[in-house]
Amino acid sequence: MxxxxxxxxxxxxxxxxxxxxxxxxxxxxxxxxxxxxxxxxxxxxxxxxxxxxxxxxxxxxxxxAVDPTASFDAPSSIEAGTSATFDASSSDPGDDEIAGYVWRVDEGDGEHMEITSSPTYEYTFEEPGSTEVHLEVITDDDRRDETTETVRVAVPTVEGTVVHAGDEVGDHDVVQLLDGDEEVATTETGDDGSFTLSPDDPGTYDLVYVDERVLEGDELVRNDLVDFYAIESVTIEDAETPVDVGTVTLPESNRLHWYVRDSESETGIENATVTYTHSNGGATVSHTTTTGPDGNAGLIGIGDEIEVETHGPEGYHDVESPERVDLDRNERKTVYLDGAITGSFDVDPEPVPIGENASVTLEAETGTAESITWFVDGAQVATDNQSIEVSATDPDPIDVSASLEGENDGTTTVTRSIPVDTLDRELRLEVPDRTNTHEPFAATAIHEVEQRNVSVESYNWQLHDESGERLEITRSSSPTTEFAVESLGDYTVSVVVRDEFDVTKSTNATIEADAIPSWAESGASHVEIGDVEMPLSLEGGSTTSIDVTATNTGDVPDLVDVTAENETSTVDRTTLELGSNETGSVTLEYTPPNRPGNYTLTVSTAHDRVQESYTVTASSNETDDGQAANATDGDPQELDLLPTPSVGADISAVSVSRDRLGSVVLGTATTTVLGGFGLLGYVVYTRPKESGVDWLASKREPPKADESQ
Incomplete structure (x- = not known):
């Protein structure tokens, strides 16, 4: 350690x-x-x-992590011009969600791209052939995958090969599909004569061969080949199944020269129309050309029986039916056409003034007409003259035709539509500038035609308010009518005039309703006279009836006086009880004076008055004291005296004779002196043979013994 x-x-x-x-x-x-x-x-x-x-x-x-996998369902083939739906619902999004689908279609005119959020996409294919459709799917985390499908776009197809006799292939060979006269598909043959035609839709078509120079209208160069030929009728069931007609060998060609000449002069006719038609196997092909100055329609190569139809230019008749031509060699054919009768119309005057006549003369230009049949507006006119008269009875043009017949020239019809001059017309509408509501105002139409007296058949009137709403419509033969409005504002009066020639003209005018009558504001009564019926001619001294119709346009019922007055006094009066907006009638009586002449009678209420003019004729039995009305000059003549009322006296018209005039004058003087209350004057009317002054002078002479009575 x-x-x-x-x-x-x-x-x-x-x-x-x-x-x-x-x-x-x-x-x-x-x-x-x-x-x-x-x-x-x-x-x-x-x-x-x-x-x-x-x-x-x-x-x-x-x-x-797992990436998405793109996949979609697509048709393997489809007809051109139809739409296909692509479905990418089978695409696997992996560990994420698919955020978008990028579609790309590589068709003949370029790439078409579209981004969708849904898995389906629709596209219409136009170009035939194989087309690639690309799909790329993109997830929210921008992980991607793509795939591609190929779609075959099919079209209706006719296939085959065309060669001439000896298996020769032409340098200008064209094959067509026709639907009647309409070309639906055209193609040039290949070096081996093969062709493919693709119309837009399945169906039955005429398969024909035509030399390209025929189509272009070029002058044909002789090459001993058929210039046009109907091959057969073909039916295309669908786009998936092409029709193969195999190899078609055209027959040997025979050359045809076609000439058109005048039947009389035998000279060539220029601009005649010649149509060649060949039919075979249910198919038909035609070629049309025109003749040159020498009448030559040109050289054409045919290989089978054909029909030739010739139409002459203006001035010639057509050949009645097509001519069938079956050549076994080169041939020259001539058709002769008959000249037609031609003509024109000379119209005087033109245009024709409405209401007047015009002369129509037929002027022949070519040929000679042996008979003429005229028609005016579709109706035959019973004449064969060279000229007729037509009348402009309405504004429509006059349709004139003449059918011309000749012995060798056939029949020709000349037609003409002749215009009509409706003349200058002026229409004025006179209405007041203003009016009161609830009170009638008059509108008058003035119709004038330049230098003519044209009667008017009808006046069609309308009244509109300022919003354009129609308030009233009426039709009459009178140029004047009356309207009344109930509200303040601007109003439009319009009139359409139709005259005796069925010509119409219209105009309009405006009027302002700017005041409301006091009786309308206060809700009082207002009785207007609507109609007065009385004879226009009265016999002097005979009593007649006057029928009066009146309407209370106010809001309050009323008992009103209806009065008839002549020039000097009231002749009758009666009462009429009317409720609000009620119409009633009364009858008045009137005895006109004995003196013939023109007079005016006034019928009135407190709110309205109407004047009627009438004529008084002499009484059929004018007598006095048993004397005849047709007394001689020496006989006493009846006098009409118009009295002047005096105080305390009610004096009416008195009829006296010349013999009694002295007594009348004396009685008058005595009355004046003794009474002192008035003066009685007499106006003495006598017959024109003797004046009143002369008659009075003669009465001053002493009476004879035998006249003392």
């Missing part, structure tokens, strides 16, 4: 001395430096340990 010290013991001694010495050296720089170094070493070791610990943790996590 106490022997020589071992290394272990020395280490313990040194450590003990160090522990004792450190506090003693605490104030020195050496101790401070030593301590800092030790702290830095300890901190570095701690940091390194922390990093190692983290790396250890990450390494542990990476060893257990």
């Amino acid at each position: 106490y022997g020589s010290p071992t290394p272990t013991r020395w280490c313990l001694v040194v450590a003990l001395l160090t522990v004792i010495a450190v506090p003693l050296l605490a104030g020195t720089g050496l101790a401070s430096a030593t301590t800092d170094a030790e702290q830095r070493v300890d901190a570095g070791q701690e940091q390194q340990a922390s990093v190692l610990a983290n790396e250890g943790n990450e390494s542990s996590e990476n060893e257990t």
Whole structure:
């Protein structure tokens, strides 16, 4: 135990001395430096340990994480123009959630990309062939995986090979699919004559061959090959099953020259239309051309029976039916066309003023017409003259046609639509600038036609408020009507005038209702006269009835007086009881004066008055004291006296004779002197043969013995 010290013991001694010495050296720089170094070493070791610990943790996590796996369902093939749906629901997200799906489609026009949050994606394929569809799935922790599927895009297809006789392949061969006259697919044949046609949709089509120069309208170069040919009718069931027509060998060609000439002059007809049509195997192909100045339709190569249809230019008749041509050699054919009758119309005047007539003359331009049948507005006119008269009875154009017939020139119809001049029309509407509510106002339409007296058939009136709401509509033959409004504001009166020629014209005017009558504000009665019915011609001295209709437009019932007055006095009066908004009628009586002439009768209430004009004719039995109405000049003539009332006297019209005038005058004078209450004057009316002055002078002569009675 106490022997020589071992290394272990020395280490313990040194450590003990160090522990004792450190506090003693605490104030020195050496101790401070030593301590800092030790702290830095300890901190570095701690940091390194922390990093190692983290790396250890990450390494542990990476060893257990599972990445996503992308996968999706896709159709193996699809028709062009249809859409396909891709479903990536089968993709495995691994230990995370899939945040997005990135889709890319590599089609012929470039790459199409779309990012979706759902696992489905829809795309429409347009280009036929094989197309790759790519999918990449991305998780929330940005872990990714992708996959690719190939889709075959199919289209309806017709395949085959076309060669000419002797297996020759043309330099300008074109194959088409036709749907009637419509071209649905076209392609040129390959060096070996092969072709592929792809219409947009399955269906039944005409498969035809055409020389490219025929399609382009070029002048054909003789090469002894068929220029067009109907191969067969083909049916494409679906895009998945191509139709293969195999090898089609066209027949040997026969060249056809087609000429069109005038039947009389035998000269060539330019611009005639020639249509060649070939049919075979349910398919049909046509080619149309026009003739040149010499009537030549050109050279064309045909290999089978065809139909040729010829249409002449203006001035010629068409061939009635197509001509069938079956050539076994090169041939030249000529068609002769008959000239047609042509003509035109001369119209005077044109346009035709409405309400007037116009002369229509047929002027022949080519050919000679042996008969003419006229039609005006579809109706046949019973004449075969070269000119007819037409009438403009309404504003519509006049349709005129003439059917011309010739012995060798066939039949031609000339037509013309002749315009009608409706003339300048002016329509004015006169209404007051303002009115009171509840009181009628008049609107008058003034219709004028330039230099013409045109009658109006109807006036269609409408009243609208300032909001545009229609308040009233009425139709009449009178140019004047009345309206009444119940509220303050602006109103529009409009009128449509239709005249005897069925021409219409319209206009409008505005009026302001700016005041409410006191009776309307206070709710009082207001009786308006609506209609007065009485004869327009009355016999002097005979009593007649006057029927009056009135309406209480106020809010309060009332008993009102209805009065009839002539120029000098009241002739009758009666009462009428009316409730609010009630209409009633009364009958008044009136005896007109004996004196013939024109008079005015006024019918009134406290709120309204209406004047009616009438005529008085002579009485059919004007007699006095048994004398005949048609007395001679020497006979006493009846006089009408208009009395002037005096105090205390009620004097009416008196009829006296010339023989009694002296007594009347004497009685009047006596009454004036003795009574002293009034003056009785007489206005004496006599027949024009003898004036009242002359008659009075004659009465001053002494009476003869036989006139003393």
